[in-house]
Amino acid sequence: MEMSPEEMEKKKEMVISKCICNSCPSWVECGEKGGFCFQTIGKSSCINEKKGCVCGGCPVYAEMDLQNEYYCIQGSEKEQKMAK
Ligand code: SF4
Ligand code: SF4
Numbered sequence: 001m002e003m004s005p006e007e008m009e010k011k012k013e014m015v016i017s018k019c020i021c022n023s024c025p026s027w028v029e030c031g032e033k034g035g036f037c038f039q040t041i042g043k044s045s046c047i048n049e050k051k052g053c054v055c056g057g058c059p060v061y062a063e064m065d066l067q068n069e070y071y072c073i074q075g076s077e078k079e080q081k082m083a084k
Contacts, residue, residue: 012038018059025052026072036071037064039079044072 003011012035021027021034030046037060053069055061068080075083 008040012040015041015060015064018063020054020058021072024054026050026070034072035060036075037061037066037068037077039076041076042079043075047072 015038016033016035019034021036022029026047026049028044028046030044032044032046033041035041036044037055050070050073055066055069055071060066064077066077068074068077071077071080074080
């Protein structure tokens, strides 16, 4: 199902507001807001070491039926699905 640009923006804000990335051992503080699982946000520009991923415990993970991890390094859910 395609979302309108307005819906995408709303969803993006929802994802960022619920994101728990900043409590993750892999998190590096560089002014980013997280939400890396969402396709319009994309990878982190400063996180590059896998020290654990807490996405599985994030409300967004269940809500959006996510199946991957390390979105900050490996790219969004959509990106990782397409690469498989
Ligand atoms: S699933 Fe991971 S990347 Fe996506 S909002 Fe939650 S903690 Fe952030
Ligand atoms: S995407 Fe996963 S590994 Fe990356 S910061 Fe968020 S919780 Fe941690």
